[in-house]
Amino acid sequence: MIEKLIRNIEATEAHLCVGLDPMLGFVPAHIQKKAYEEYGETLEGAAEAVWQFNKAILDAVWDVIPAVKPQIAMYEQFGLPGLAAYQKTIDYAQAKGLVVIGDIKRGDIGSTSAAYAVGHLGRVQVGSKRLQAFHEDFVTVNPYMGSDSVKPFLDVCKEERKGIFILTKTSNVSSGEFQDRGIDGRPLYEWVGRKVAFWGEEVMSSSYSYVGAVVGATYPEQGKRLRAIMPKAYILVPGYGAQGAKGEDLVHFFNEDGLGAIVNSSRGIIAAYRQKGYEAYGPENFADASRAAVLAMKEDILNALARR
Amino acid sequence: MIEKLIRNIEATEAHLCVGLDPMLGFVPAHIQKKAYEEYGETLEGAAEAVWQFNKAILDAVWDVIPAVKPQIAMYEQFGLPGLAAYQKTIDYAQAKGLVVIGDIKRGDIGSTSAAYAVGHLGRVQVGSKRLQAFHEDFVTVNPYMGSDSVKPFLDVCKEERKGIFILTKTSNVSSGEFQDRGIDGRPLYEWVGRKVAFWGEEVMSSSYSYVGAVVGATYPEQGKRLRAIMPKAYILVPGYGAQGAKGEDLVHFFNEDGLGAIVNSSRGIIAAYRQKGYEAYGPENFADASRAAVLAMKEDILNALARR
Numbered sequence: 001m002i003e004k005l006i007r008n009i010e011a012t013e014a015h016l017c018v019g020l021d022p023m024l025g026f027v028p029a030h031i032q033k034k035a036y037e038e039y040g041e042t043l044e045g046a047a048e049a050v051w052q053f054n055k056a057i058l059d060a061v062w063d064v065i066p067a068v069k070p071q072i073a074m075y076e077q078f079g080l081p082g083l084a085a086y087q088k089t090i091d092y093a094q095a096k097g098l099v100v101i102g103d104i105k106r107g108d109i110g111s112t113s114a115a116y117a118v119g120h121l122g123r124v125q126v127g128s129k130r131l132q133a134f135h136e137d138f139v140t141v142n143p144y145m146g147s148d149s150v151k152p153f154l155d156v157c158k159e160e161r162k163g164i165f166i167l168t169k170t171s172n173v174s175s176g177e178f179q180d181r182g183i184d185g186r187p188l189y190e191w192v193g194r195k196v197a198f199w200g201e202e203v204m205s206s207s208y209s210y211v212g213a214v215v216g217a218t219y220p221e222q223g224k225r226l227r228a229i230m231p232k233a234y235i236l237v238p239g240y241g242a243q244g245a246k247g248e249d250l251v252h253f254f255n256e257d258g259l260g261a262i263v264n265s266s267r268g269i270i271a272a273y274r275q276k277g278y279e280a281y282g283p284e285n286f287a288d289a290s291r292a293a294v295l296a297m298k299e300d301i302l303n304a305l306a307r308r
Numbered sequence: 309m310i311e312k313l314i315r316n317i318e319a320t321e322a323h324l325c326v327g328l329d330p331m332l333g334f335v336p337a338h339i340q341k342k343a344y345e346e347y348g349e350t351l352e353g354a355a356e357a358v359w360q361f362n363k364a365i366l367d368a369v370w371d372v373i374p375a376v377k378p379q380i381a382m383y384e385q386f387g388l389p390g391l392a393a394y395q396k397t398i399d400y401a402q403a404k405g406l407v408v409i410g411d412i413k414r415g416d417i418g419s420t421s422a423a424y425a426v427g428h429l430g431r432v433q434v435g436s437k438r439l440q441a442f443h444e445d446f447v448t449v450n451p452y453m454g455s456d457s458v459k460p461f462l463d464v465c466k467e468e469r470k471g472i473f474i475l476t477k478t479s480n481v482s483s484g485e486f487q488d489r490g491i492d493g494r495p496l497y498e499w500v501g502r503k504v505a506f507w508g509e510e511v512m513s514s515s516y517s518y519v520g521a522v523v524g525a526t527y528p529e530q531g532k533r534l535r536a537i538m539p540k541a542y543i544l545v546p547g548y549g550a551q552g553a554k555g556e557d558l559v560h561f562f563n564e565d566g567l568g569a570i571v572n573s574s575r576g577i578i579a580a581y582r583q584k585g586y587e588a589y590g591p592e593n594f595a596d597a598s599r600a601a602v603l604a605m606k607e608d609i610l611n612a613l614a615r616r
Contacts, residue, residue: 021420023419023423024433024434032435036434036435041434041435041436041437041439042434042437042439043432043434043439043441045434045435046432046434046439071416071420071423073414073416073420073421073423073424073427074420074423076423076424076427076428076441076442077423077424077426077427077432077441078427078432078434078441079395079427079441079442080388080391080392080395080441082427082441083388083391084388087387087388105414105415105416105450106381106413107413107450108379108381108413109478109479109480109546110480111331112329112379112381112382113381115331115379115381115382115384115385116381116384116385118385119381119384119385119386119387119390120384124351124354124385124386125332126332126344126349126350126351126353126354126386127340127344127349127353128349129349129350131349131350131351131354133351133384133385133386133387133388133390134384134387142413142415142450142452143452143486144450144451144452144475144478144486144487145475145478145480145482145483145487146480146482146483146484146485146486146487147482147485148480148481148482149480149482167452167453170417170452170453171417172417172418172453172454172456172457173456174453174454174455174456174457175453175454176454177454177455177503178451178452178454178496178499178500179452179453179454181491181492181496181499182491182492183489183490183491183496184489184490188486188489188491188496191486191489192486195485238417
């Protein structure tokens with residue numbers, strides 16, 4: 001799947017993914033209204049609003065992007081109907097040829113991580129059948145519990161040729177609280193980065209590993225260090241746009257081959273219609289605003305890469 | 309909810325919770341067969357088997373236990389039907405007066421953690437309504453991303469009077485890989501433990517905080533240190549039984565008041581019928597075996613506490 005991700009990136013020249021994190025506050029009033037008229041102000045109504053919002057955005061941007069990253073929490077908050085919308089979003093994006101990165105940040109003791117791994121990336125045994133459940137192409141994984149929590153994901157990645165991104169240095173303000181603490185002269189995130197490189201060797205495509213890392217765009221210096229420590233890991237880079245990072249912050253996350261990083265933007269794309277420069281679209285044309293924002297982001301990254 | 313948990317523990321004298329982690333391999337063949345006859349070898353069939361298994365165990369043990377801890381991964385692996393069984397299990401256990409600890413190990417950047425917090429413990433705003441989704445009483449939280457990933461859970465706990473258990477020193481073999489690394493003379497898990505105590509001060513019941521910690525029974529020495537560092541945190545202690553810990557390992561996790569720890573056993577209870585000493589029950593009477601295993605575990609803990 002890392003091969004498909006790279007092919008999609010090269011075909012679109014867009015080193016980015018669209019974070020489908022549809023907080024209800026981002027969903028234009030007319031879409032919410034229609035959904036509530038049909039399903040009431042219920043979890044089903046919220047899930048329908050979120051799904052229609054995603055669908056319109058996917059229809060508007062699918063041909064210019066390589067991948068989407070739905071954040072499962074934004075669906076899970078609406079319970080079972082919300083998770084049904086998550087599933088529909090995955091199905092719809094994959095049918096359009098997009099790579100789907102499930103931002104699930106799971107991680108647990110061995111047998112439990114195995115359940116997450118088969119449920120999201122692999123196949124679960126039911127009687128004589130092996131069935132797919134959520135079937136994302138990649139998922140994000142939390143490494144706090146150590147190797148035996150990551151290993152089941154590696155096994156499934158190998159079997160299914162899918163991939164994971166391991167939280168290494170996250171984009172949030174307090175990510176340093178534990179991740180930056182010094183251990184034998186190196187911050188914790190570097191120790192995690194070394195493990196990412198080590199784990200990744202087991203599951204290599206020709207140039208990049210099935211095992212990538214999450215490193216926040218908000219920490220360019222740390223990104224530079226981690227780029228050197230994990231040369232074969234694709235880096236999923238959140239924090240662009242709304243969280244404050246710009247194109248020039250991103251160049252350190254890429255390799256010399258012009259690959260190696262995929263930058264995520266969520267609200268900067270999906271709620272573009274509410275942002276400076278895109279107001280003219282209005283809520284009715286929110287999806288067109290998203291397309292314009294994707295194209296601007298693509299250019300910002302390409303320009304930064306050209307200037308380096 | 310910490311008050312209710314303590315009341316339930318005192319009423320049953322059982323310092324334990326039953327881990328409802330129904331791997332299909334634990335579900336007796338006759339239950340699987342019946343479910344597959346009705347739903348086929350599908351995700352729905354697996355979910356039905358899991359639900360019927362849980363229901364029978366709950367019916368057999370509810371009056372002698374204070375709480376259950378369903379591990380969401382074991383449901384999530386069966387996709388949406390599996391999560392529907394998770395929801396039914398929560399509803400059924402709560403209707404029997406049990407406290408439900410959702411073992412979800414979530415944690416993300418602020419706005420995303422907020423979505424997990426409202427979806428699992430709180431209420432999500434949909435139009436003019438504030439709706440509950442999964443409505444567990446407690447959930448487990450992963451701290452790797454730092455304070456701003458934990459804070460939204462604290463806010464919801466305060467509002468709903470619910471609680472969380474923060475992964476501090478987990479029970480698995482490789483938990484030490486990152487958690488034991490020394491930072492300024494202390495292992496990482498101690499730094500997390502200090503944060504647990506600090507976060508917990510914000511949301512106190514009379515004697516214990518709404519903020520507890522997960523500390524593995526497999527690490528009694530570390531448990532002793534953490535008990536001292538976080539005197540007001542209830543400790544959720546996995547790793548008893550199948551993972552190797554015994555009653556005598558557990559005493560360090562308790563306070564002088566005889567409270568402060570709740571020990572989880574999953575397969576040791578739910579798959580007791582397949583274990584030494586319980587074979588006589590046979591698969592048909594698996595739920596009675598579970599009850600016997602609960603009572604034995606209760607005695608083991610009480611005896612260990614009496615001997616200390």
